[in-house]
Every structure is written in C-alpha cells, then in structure tokens.
Amino acid sequence: MRKYILFAMIIMSIMLLFWSCNRSAQQSVTTNSSTIEYTVKKTNLTDTVSVSGKIMAESSAEIKALVSGVVKKINVQEGDTVKAGDVLVELDDSDYRLSYLKALQNYETAKNSGSRLLVEQRQLELEIAKRDLDRCKITSPVDGVVTALNVKVGDYVSKGTSVDVVAKVISLDNLYVSAAVEEVDYSKVKVGQMATLAFDAFEGVNFPAQVTYVGSEAQSSSGIVTIPIKLKLVVQNLQMTTARTSSGTQGTSEDAQSMAQGFVGQSAAQRNELLKKIIPGLSCEVQIIVLAKNDVMIIPTAAVSFEGGKAYVNVKSGTTTEKREVTVGERTSGGYEIISGLNEGEVVVVNKTSSSSTNRGVQMNIPGFAPPR
Incomplete structure (x- = not known):
C-alpha cells in the first residue's frame, strides 16, 4: 500500500514540475x-469611404388615366422604347366625341346670340370637351422604356383610383446612384470625387462613377444620422475626368481607373453591353476615393x-x-x-x-509591405 502511495506522490511531483516549467516558458514567449x-x-x-447605393432613374413617369373609360387599343408592350408624346393606350372615346360635338354646336349658336358672357361660357365648355377627348389617347410624357403595363383591352380605367396607373416609363439614359454617407465621413465627401461601383450582378467588374451631389440636410433613422448623396456613372472620357480630393487639390482619375479595371479594360462593345444591363432598382457597393496623392x-x-x-x-x-x-x-x-x-x-x-501562443503580430496595411509571420 505504501508503495502505491509513494508512487502516486512521485507522479504528482513530476507533473507539478512540468507544469511550472511550461508556464514559465509561456510567460517568457x-x-x-x-x-x-x-x-x-x-x-x-489612396483612401476611400464605403457606402451602399441603389440605381435610380433621373427621369421616369407613372402614367395615369385622366379620364374614365374602356381600353380600346394598346399600342406598346413592356420593354418597348418610346418617345415623349407617343400614344401608349387608347380609350373608347365615343361619349367624349359626342360631348365635344355638342359643345361645338352650343358655341356656334352662342356666337349668333350676341351675349358676350354666353359666348365665353360656351367657349370654355368647348375647351374642356376637347381636352377630355384628347385625354382618351394616353401618351408618354418622357422618353424611355415601358417597364410596366397594367391594363389590357376591355379593362375599365377610372380617373382618381388605384387602377388609373396605366403604365410606367423609365428613361435609362440618365441613371444615377442614390446613397447616403454617415456623418462621421460627411466632411470627406465632395462633389467631383471619383468612385467605383460593384454590383452582385456583375462579379469581378467595378464601374467608374463620380459624386454629383452632396445633400445640404442630414437625415436620421433609428438613431443613425446620414447625408444623402448622388453619383453618376462615368463611361466616356474617363482619362480626362478629374477628382477632388479631401485636401482640396485636383487629381486625375487614375485611381478610379485602377480600381475599375474590370470595366475600363474591356472593349467598347463589351462596355456597352454591360451598361445596358444596369437598370433602376439594382443595389451596389460604392467606394468613394476621398484622398488621392501620388508619389508620397x-x-x-x-x-x-x-x-x-x-x-x-x-x-x-x-x-x-x-x-x-x-x-x-x-x-x-x-x-x-x-x-x-x-x-x-x-x-x-x-x-x-510576438506571441507563440497565437502566432499573430501587429498588422500594418501598407502597399508592398507584409510583416513576417
């Protein structure tokens, strides 16, 4: 029995000695x-500010019916390109044409009556009847693409209700990025600064852009204060574009070109194909170059x-x-x-x-510098 006790004490002493030496070694490392x-x-x-953005259309229109009636003819389909003034939908105008003819007849009769006030009244009635007749032809107020068509032949549209939205037309020629910068970075962002846009839909391609607007009023949501900004895609004469840095100096867009090589390095035809796929509603990550200095x-x-x-x-x-x-x-x-x-x-x-237990050191993010591991 004593032999077992003595053997156990020897084992414990050895373990205690090993633990003490190991701890001392760890502390020295x-x-x-x-x-x-x-x-x-x-x-x-180069220094950048990162924000999230969304593609928006500068010019768009929800086209509504301004008179009530039954859809008689539809002249377009979703995806068609239209010009301002093009007739998209035609309503049955029989009743409105009859009202116009009656108003015209009343106006001609009033002119022979000799009453100035009656003439003015009949003339105004004629103008209203003509306006309503013209509104039976629903036109696009802007150039663009038909992105929604909410009616079909035979539908009844009613002025002033939710179904009076007949179609939606969006201009794809003047797209911009709507974003917001947090107040901590607000002072760094200036109109004219270059940026790049990264879309989930275009992996490996960054598009060059430029800040065109910085809001003059802050907004608050859930306790976070932000300032709205706008950016515009830069697709022509990129080499000639200038970027205003946070120090107020002017520099070329070389940094934006470098960051957007996936776009700049492609042929003109390939770039045009990519640009055609950028549509309103797409989300993107924006990197704004707020500081750009060369040879420092x-x-x-x-x-x-x-x-x-x-x-x-x-x-x-x-x-x-x-x-x-x-x-x-x-x-x-x-x-x-x-x-x-x-x-x-x-x-x-x-x-x-240094520490052998973590094998990690101070990380310093310097171009061309990698600390030894």
Missing part, C-alpha cells in the same frame, strides 16, 4: 519583443509615436537607431504620410510584440 524594419519609399496614397512617402501607423504634440520615428543608423522628429500629413487606414524628416530609402524600426 509572451513578453518576447522583436522589431520590424520598413524601408521608406514613395507610393500612391508613407510608413506604418505603428512606426510613429507622439510626444508633446510632435511626431517621432526610430530610424536605423548602422547597428543602432536614432529617434527623429518628423512632420506627418494625411493618416489613413494604411499609415501616415511623411511630409518631412525622412528620406526615401531610409529604414524605420517598428517594435512588434
């Missing part, structure tokens, strides 16, 4: 520090420290490092722009805390 060296180089600095020096955010309102970095000098004051400019999710204090080719040292 957790507190272990290393450094990352980043070579300063010039690159293009940028370093990881973690490389910059601040003391007394001044910015400092650790610069490698031979086998040692020196702490140097720098002037920083724009800050993005990628890092800090360095205006002065560093030269291209110099190496900055970034402290990095």
Whole structure:
C-alpha cells in the first residue's frame, strides 16, 4: 500500500514540475519583443469611404388615366422604347366625341346670340370637351422604356383610383446612384470625387462613377444620422475626368481607373453591353476615393509615436537607431504620410510584440509591405 502511495506522490511531483516549467516558458514567449524594419519609399496614397447605393432613374413617369373609360387599343408592350408624346393606350372615346360635338354646336349658336358672357361660357365648355377627348389617347410624357403595363383591352380605367396607373416609363439614359454617407465621413465627401461601383450582378467588374451631389440636410433613422448623396456613372472620357480630393487639390482619375479595371479594360462593345444591363432598382457597393496623392512617402501607423504634440520615428543608423522628429500629413487606414524628416530609402524600426501562443503580430496595411509571420 505504501508503495502505491509513494508512487502516486512521485507522479504528482513530476507533473507539478512540468507544469511550472511550461508556464514559465509561456510567460517568457509572451513578453518576447522583436522589431520590424520598413524601408521608406514613395507610393500612391489612396483612401476611400464605403457606402451602399441603389440605381435610380433621373427621369421616369407613372402614367395615369385622366379620364374614365374602356381600353380600346394598346399600342406598346413592356420593354418597348418610346418617345415623349407617343400614344401608349387608347380609350373608347365615343361619349367624349359626342360631348365635344355638342359643345361645338352650343358655341356656334352662342356666337349668333350676341351675349358676350354666353359666348365665353360656351367657349370654355368647348375647351374642356376637347381636352377630355384628347385625354382618351394616353401618351408618354418622357422618353424611355415601358417597364410596366397594367391594363389590357376591355379593362375599365377610372380617373382618381388605384387602377388609373396605366403604365410606367423609365428613361435609362440618365441613371444615377442614390446613397447616403454617415456623418462621421460627411466632411470627406465632395462633389467631383471619383468612385467605383460593384454590383452582385456583375462579379469581378467595378464601374467608374463620380459624386454629383452632396445633400445640404442630414437625415436620421433609428438613431443613425446620414447625408444623402448622388453619383453618376462615368463611361466616356474617363482619362480626362478629374477628382477632388479631401485636401482640396485636383487629381486625375487614375485611381478610379485602377480600381475599375474590370470595366475600363474591356472593349467598347463589351462596355456597352454591360451598361445596358444596369437598370433602376439594382443595389451596389460604392467606394468613394476621398484622398488621392501620388508619389508620397508613407510608413506604418505603428512606426510613429507622439510626444508633446510632435511626431517621432526610430530610424536605423548602422547597428543602432536614432529617434527623429518628423512632420506627418494625411493618416489613413494604411499609415501616415511623411511630409518631412525622412528620406526615401531610409529604414524605420517598428517594435512588434510576438506571441507563440497565437502566432499573430501587429498588422500594418501598407502597399508592398507584409510583416513576417
């Protein structure tokens, strides 16, 4: 019995010793520090604001019956292209034609009576009768495509009811994106900035666009404050389009072209086919380029420290490092722009805390820079 007890105590002592050593080793790994060296180089600095949008038509019309009657003839089908003034639907105008003829006869009789007031009355009745007769031919007020046709021959349409909407015509020539930006990003978004649109319906293709409107009144929904904006597709002379950055300077649309290579890189015929498929109601993800600078020096955010309102970095000098004051400019999710204090080719040292238990380090999103794993 004593042998079993002694054997158990020996086993427990060994396990306790192993656990103590293992914990000590884990603590030493957790507190272990290393450094990352980043070579300063010039690159293009781009920052974006992401919003969700929806394709809308600048010009559209719900065409209603302005007089009551039975549908006698339908001249179009859904999907047809029409011009403003084209007759879409014709109503049986027999009653209205009779009313017009009676009004015309009364007007001619009144002219022979010599009463000025009676003439004016009969003339007004004639104009109303003519107007109602003309309204038996239901026309499109805009150029566009018939997207809905709600009647068929023999239907009775009644003025002033829900069935008075006969058809819907939408112009596909002036589509725009309706979106809203949250107040935290409101100050960054300006008219003229370039953007890209990504649709679920067109995988791998981003369409170039441009901000054309920023609302002057905020809206609130469920406690979230947003400002409405509009964007327009840019499909011609993309190379000549300019984009206003958040710093107020003008830059070319090279960044938008780069982000929209799936569209820009295609032939004119392929682009036209894609554009024909963009229709009102489609949802899209919008990336607005709010900052675009070329050939600027940028370093990881973690490389910059601040003391007394001044910015400092650790610069490698031979086998040692020196702490140097720098002037920083724009800050993005990628890092800090360095205006002065560093030269291209110099190496900055970034402290990095490593951990074997997670095998994760500080992630710094810098173009061309991938921290070692």
